[in-house]
Each structure stands twice: as structure tokens, then as C-alpha cells.
Amino acid sequence: MSTNPIRVLIAKPGLDGHDRGAKVIARALRDDGMEVVYTGLRQTPEMIAEAALHEDVQAVGVSILSGAHNALVPRVMTQLRDKDISHVPVFVGGIIPDEDVAALLELGVAAVFGPGTRTGEIVAAVRCAVERAVAGASG
Amino acid sequence: MSLAKKIISGDQRALARALTFIEDGDAASERILAELHAHGGKAHLVGVTGAPGVGKSTLVNALAQSVRARGDTVGVLAVDPTSPFSSGAVLGDRIRMRDLAGDKGIYIRSMATRGALGGLSHATAAAADVLDAAGFDCVLIETVGVGQAGVEIAANVHTTIVLMAPGSGDDVQAIKAGILEIADILVVNKADLSGAEQTRAYLRSTLTMGQTARAVAGHPHSEQADTPSPGWEVPLLMTVASVGEGVDELLQSLVAHHDYLASSGELDNRQRERMRAIVELRLRNRLYTRLVQQVSQQRFDALLQAIVARETDPYSAVASLMEDID
Ligand SMILES: Nc1nc2c(ncn2[C@@H]2O[C@H](COP(=O)(O)OP(=O)(O)OP(=O)(O)O)[C@@H](O)[C@H]2O)c(=O)[nH]1
Numbered sequence: 001m002s003t004n005p006i007r008v009l010i011a012k013p014g015l016d017g018h019d020r021g022a023k024v025i026a027r028a029l030r031d032d033g034m035e036v037v038y039t040g041l042r043q044t045p046e047m048i049a050e051a052a053l054h055e056d057v058q059a060v061g062v063s064i065l066s067g068a069h070n071a072l073v074p075r076v077m078t079q080l081r082d083k084d085i086s087h088v089p090v091f092v093g094g095i096i097p098d099e100d101v102a103a104l105l106e107l108g109v110a111a112v113f114g115p116g117t118r119t120g121e122i123v124a125a126v127r128c129a130v131e132r133a134v135a136g137a138s139g
Numbered sequence: 140m141s142l143a144k145k146i147i148s149g150d151q152r153a154l155a156r157a158l159t160f161i162e163d164g165d166a167a168s169e170r171i172l173a174e175l176h177a178h179g180g181k182a183h184l185v186g187v188t189g190a191p192g193v194g195k196s197t198l199v200n201a202l203a204q205s206v207r208a209r210g211d212t213v214g215v216l217a218v219d220p221t222s223p224f225s226s227g228a229v230l231g232d233r234i235r236m237r238d239l240a241g242d243k244g245i246y247i248r249s250m251a252t253r254g255a256l257g258g259l260s261h262a263t264a265a266a267a268d269v270l271d272a273a274g275f276d277c278v279l280i281e282t283v284g285v286g287q288a289g290v291e292i293a294a295n296v297h298t299t300i301v302l303m304a305p306g307s308g309d310d311v312q313a314i315k316a317g318i319l320e321i322a323d324i325l326v327v328n329k330a331d332l333s334g335a336e337q338t339r340a341y342l343r344s345t346l347t348m349g350q351t352a353r354a355v356a357g358h359p360h361s362e363q364a365d366t367p368s369p370g371w372e373v374p375l376l377m378t379v380a381s382v383g384e385g386v387d388e389l390l391q392s393l394v395a396h397h398d399y400l401a402s403s404g405e406l407d408n409r410q411r412e413r414m415r416a417i418v419e420l421r422l423r424n425r426l427y428t429r430l431v432q433q434v435s436q437q438r439f440d441a442l443l444q445a446i447v448a449r450e451t452d453p454y455s456a457v458a459s460l461m462e463d464i465d
């Protein structure tokens with residue numbers, strides 16, 4: 001069990017210009033002791049995967065409010081696979097209709113968080129997924 | 140294949156893993172660094188420092204593109220502060236570096252200070268060595284936004300760029316903090332804002348005074364890597380980093396400074412000082428670890444208790460601990 005901070009990437013793909021939610025999550029993760037690489041608005045799936053690779057993050061969170069999740073998330077997953085880092089858990093936050101959630105989970109997304117989700121729940125989910133991945137890798 | 144070999148062959152995932160090991164102080168990190176050492180020593184290590192928000196990341200974004208345009212590859216280390224209230228951090232320098240995305244000749248890594256003071260993290264110098272060994276021609280290190288403290292960067296790089304912006308009052312702060320003394324290149328960024336000309340004039344006069352004072356004092360050729368170089372006149376440049384204005388001139392100054400360092404022998408001095416610092420730090424840490432291993436916790440606690448009770452003092456306690464180990 002290490003005390004090294006968990007490294008997480010928070011990214012905001014797509015064209016909508018609202019990153020308030022993403023920033024709130026970034027701060028909540030920081031307050032929980034994580035190092036959050038925050039890449040800002042309008043990230044392409046390629047940029048997200050490249051940042052995840054460079055930064056060696058243990059989790060990726062994408063915030064999508066534009067409704068383009070069905071187009072963007074598969075591309076993020078493909079890009080991560082191309083860079084050989086598909087083991088990194090991906091979380092999706094935003095306005096995602098119930099009928100789309102199952103499809104995202106099917107793609108390999110670790111969890112989907114709707115607008116009402118408490119930040120504490122998100123922080124716990126990220127921490128849990130990362131600790132499980134670390135335990136899996138070392139034993 | 141070892142992680143080090145993968146790094147040398149250009150594997151960015153291996154590089155990223157190694158940097159994490161180094162940041163985390165993982166047992167693997169020393170072996171990786173040892174194996175990489177023979178491959179280093181070629182990169183131009185450049186520090187970019189200045190007050191918070193002065194435009195360091197934006198300048199790195201622009202400068203890295205200019206370096207790439209010459210055909211050289213670039214590694215970036217961007218340091219942001221760890222929160223004093225949790226061990227966490229929000230690392231946001233990448234926001235300003237989006238133009239660098241998608242270029243395999245560029246690698247950007249964000250680092251948190253993890254409690255280190257002085258504008259870098261304890262792992263930054265070793266991380267720069269890794270990027271060097273990985274074959275990046277130029278390594279740009281962005282420090283934490285430093286106002287008063289933190290001139291550590293100069294001891295860790297070959298060329299230090301100090302950034303100022305107009306109208307912030309940073310110039311006076313910077314002079315108090317001694318930050319001008321570490322500049323190999325001084326840049327007034329945000330030259331599009333009003334007051335840029337005054338800031339430049341002010342810095343110009345301060346620089347001239349400093350250089351005259353040194354000349355008069357016959358400033359000896361110091362061993363300290365962070366003293367300015369005799370024979371190098373610090374250029375004072377203006378940039379608008381957000382649109383790339385003045386950045387080609389900055390690159391020219393960077394190249395000129397590297398040429399100057401190489402031809403004057405100063406490059407060798409700075410390399411030696413960097414290595415000295417690395418060796419001394421490791422040695423100190425190892426000796427301390429050995430001490431801690433040899434002194435029992437009870438003995439340490441008992442001494443501490445006695446110090447608190449004013450039965451002994453910290454100085455005698457340390458002397459008596461030293462007797463335990465040799
Ligand atoms: N007007 C103007 N704004 C600039 C210029 N360069 C950067 N900025 C803006 O200044 C703000 C801060 O820029 P950054 O590059 O993030 O500054 P920084 O020094 O890296 O900041 P920290 O890392 O937080 O210390 C941003 O809004 C930039 O767009 C410039 O030349 N002119």
C-alpha cells in the first residue's frame with residue numbers, strides 16, 4: 001500500500017464551453033489528495049489519450065455536456081487502446097440519458113455520473129477503481 | 140527489454156512510467172537513472188520562471204513550437220504547487236499548451252511540488268535527466284509561479300529565462316527576491332499590455348546597474364551554477380507569448396546562450412555543478428537512511444522526550460546520536 005498520490009486526468013472534450021463541472025470535480029479529487037491534470041476545454045479524443053499517456057495517469061475523467069457522448073466516448077476508448085493504455089479506467093460525467101448509459105458501460109467505461117451526483121461519490125469511485133487496478137497489477 | 144532501453148528507443152509509455160517511479164521514489168528509479176546516465180548530457184536544459192500568471196505556460200507553448208520548427212525535439216516539465224491542505228494538486232499548465240498536441244517530437248509532463256519549496260519538485264532534476272537520455276534536444280522546465288522564493292531552477296538547468304509582465308509590481312518583488320540575478324535571459328511578456336515599455340526601461344536600468352556593479356567588483360568566476368556568467372550580457376526581450384510575438388528572437392537568444400556556455404567552458408562547469416548536487420543529495424539521503432536504521436526508535440523517542448523536557452538539548456542529542464553510528 002503506497003501513499004503516493006493517485007494521478008488523474010480530467011478532460012473536457014467536445015465543443016461546449018462549460019467546464020464548471022469539470023473544475024468542481026478536479027478540485028474535489030485534489031482535496032481528496034489526488035494529483036489532477038486538468039487539460040481545459042475542447043480536447044479532442046486524440047489529445048485526451050496523448051495527455052493520459054504522457055502523464056501516466058491512473059484514471060481518466062471526461063465531462064461531456066454537449067450530448068455528443070455517443071460520438072466522443074468511443075473515440076476516446078479507441079485512442080486509449082491505440083496508445084496501449086486501455087487498462088486505465090475511464091469515467092464519464094455529464095448529461096447522459098439513461099438509455100445511453102448501458103452502451104457506454106458496454107464500451108468499457110468504468111462509471112457514468114449524471115448531473116446530480118455528489119462529488120464524494122465520484123471521488124470514492126475513482127479511488128476505488130484505481131486501488132483495484134493497483135491491487136490487480138501487483139498480485 | 141529494460142524500461143531504460145525502451146525509453147532510449149523512444150517508447151513514451153516507458154518514459155511516462157519511469158517518471159512516475161521517480162516521482163514516487165520507487166525502488167526501481169535508481170536503477171533506471173543509473174542505466175540512463177550514459178545516454179544523457181546532450182539536451183539543452185532550459186528553465187522558465189516568473190510570478191504566477193505571468194505567461195510561463197503560454198510562452199513554453201510558443202517556444203516549443205519554434206524549437207520544433209528548427210527540427211529539434213522538446214520535452215516539457217511543468218511544475219505546479221501541491222495543495223498545502225491535502226497532498227493533492229490541480230496541474231493546469233497543459234491548458235495553455237494545446238498547440239503542442241499531436242506531435243510525437245514533444246512530450247509534456249505535469250508535476251506537483253509534493254512539498255518541495257523553491258519552485259520545483261524533488262524529482263524534477265532527475266526527470267529532466269530522463270528526458271535528456273530519452274533523446275529530447277531541448278528540455279523546457281516551467282517552475283511554479285514564484286514571487287519571492289525559489290531560485291532553485293538556475294542550479295538545475297543550463298539557461299534560465301525569467302519572465303516579467305507589465306504593471307503587476309512583480310518587477311520590484313523580483314528584484315527583492317534576487318530573481319534577476321538568476322536570469323540568463325530576461326523577458327517582458329504581455330508586451331501588448333500598457334506599461335510594458337516602462338517595465339522594460341525599469342528592468343534595463345536595474346540590469347545595467349547590476350552588471351556594472353559586478354564588473355566593478357571584479358566578480359570572481361564562481362563555482363555556483365546560479366551566478367550569472369561573466370562575459371554574457373543578459374538580453375532583455377519583449378514577447379507576446381499568446382500570439383507568439385518575439386518568440387523567435389527568444390529562441391535565438393537561447394541558442395546564443397548555449398553557444399556561449401559551450402565555448403566559454405561554462406557549460407562544463409554547470410554540468411559538473413548539476414552532477415555534484417545530485418551526488419551530494421543522494422549521499423546525504425543515504426547517510427541519513429543509514430543513521431535512521433542504526434538508531435532505534437526508542438532511543439530516538441527518549442532523546443526527543445529529554446529535549447522537550449529540557450533535560451538535554453538538540454545539539455548534544457545529535458552529537459550523541461552520531462557517536463552511535465561510527
Ligand atoms: N495579453 C497577454 N496575455 C497573455 C500573454 N501571455 C499569456 N497571457 C495570458 O496570461 C494568462 C496566464 O498565462 P499562463 O501561461 O497560464 O501563465 P503562467 O505563468 O504559466 O501561470 P502559472 O503557471 O499559474 O504561474 C492567460 O490568460 C494567458 O492567456 C501575453 O503575451 N499577452
Ligand SMILES: [Mg+2]
Binds near residue numbers: 197231232281
Ligand atoms: Mg503555468
